[in-house]
Amino acid sequence: MxxxxxxxxxxxxxxxxxxxxxxxxxxxxxxxxxxxxxxxxxxxxxxxxxxxxxxxxxxxxxxxxxxxxxxxxAEIHVPPADSPDWRAAVTEAAHSFRTTALRHPWLSSVLGQAGLAYLGPNLMSFSERLAALFTAARFPEPHRAIDTVLSYVIGMSTTEAAWLITVARSGTTEADLIARLMPAAQQAAAGHDHLAAAQDDAVAATTDPVALRDAKFSYGLEVVLDGLALRLPGA
CATH class of the missing domain: 1.10.10.60 (Homeodomain-like)
Known part of the structure; x- marks a missing residue:
């Protein structure tokens, strides 16, 4: 390679x-x-x-x-392996990864390419620190737990970064772009009762889209960590 x-x-x-x-x-x-x-x-x-x-x-x-x-x-922060609360530490690392990915919107889309995941010293250090954190938490297969968290974080960050690129190209604010798109979205959702909650989110996004994106990311991450916690010995 x-x-x-x-x-x-x-x-x-x-x-x-x-x-x-x-x-x-x-x-x-x-x-x-x-x-x-x-x-x-x-x-x-x-x-x-x-x-x-x-x-x-x-x-x-x-x-x-x-x-x-x-x-x-090098900008991604991973707490030390001896952190007292593994969930808080993984959450901090995941949010740091997301922050870095949104600061550099091109990052998530290229992370899966050959040669990027193993050889760079900063990526090696990031992987080693994550492995130490999950190993200290006593996960029986720490590398699989890491893959699960990173798959979620990279997937969400890729989608979010693509959206923010669209916002930047629109020449308007995120809230204004959502407000502009809402009529078409509401018309498309008409008659689909189970999409009502999504419409509520869209309305909220016109007020504070950043807070809504933060909440969505945090919710999904908590669900992922809830599932991983069941893999721990004695769970």
């Missing part, structure tokens, strides 16, 4: 240009414009360097994405 972490890093050919500087610039472009806007030519212009100079440090865009993912993974 090709990976940037399998190659030896070259010495910079000019003092201002390094792999770290390239990665920081890439993250800035990704945050502002998304994956499709990222190119070596754009990075070169941003760093006042030719694309050829960049290729001395990063061979392909795939390698650059590996590095960018690992860069932002």
């Amino acid at each position: 090709p990976s940037v972490w399998a190659r030896q890093q070259r010495e910079p050919d000019q003092p201002a240009l390094s792999r770290d500087a390239i990665v920081r610039a890439a993250v800035a472009v990704l945050d502002a414009e998304g994956i499709d806007a990222l190119s070596m030519r754009k990075l070169g212009a941003r760093l006042n360097a030719g694309a050829t100079s960049l290729y001395r440090h990063v061979a392909t865009k795939d390698e650059l994405m590996e590095l960018a993912v690992d860069e932002v993974a």
Whole structure:
């Protein structure tokens, strides 16, 4: 499996240009414009360097994405393994992951790609800290518990990030966009009695959409942790 972490890093050919500087610039472009806007030519212009100079440090865009993912993974906080309450600690880690994913909306969509899950030092550290936390909580299969939590967090974060990108492209606020879409949603839901609760959420979202998204994420996470708690010895 090709990976940037399998190659030896070259010495910079000019003092201002390094792999770290390239990665920081890439993250800035990704945050502002998304994956499709990222190119070596754009990075070169941003760093006042030719694309050829960049290729001395990063061979392909795939390698650059590996590095960018690992860069932002350092922002995810995982409490120590000896935390007194495993649920509170996992909840904190999950919320930190979500916060990071929404700060960098491109992150969740690329996490499943080959080479990203194992080799980067920050991702390795994140995985190790989670494993220590679930092992200390005495889960019989900690890696499966971790996979369950991450599947939920990444899935929710991907959906949420995509929605926030749509909001940003609309040129309006989240609450205003929801209000604009509500008439069509209400018309589509007419006659579907069991969708009434969803309509209530939509009305609430026009007042405080951030609080509603927070509540939805927290509810689902609690359900996941309730299920995992049944796997603990003596449960």
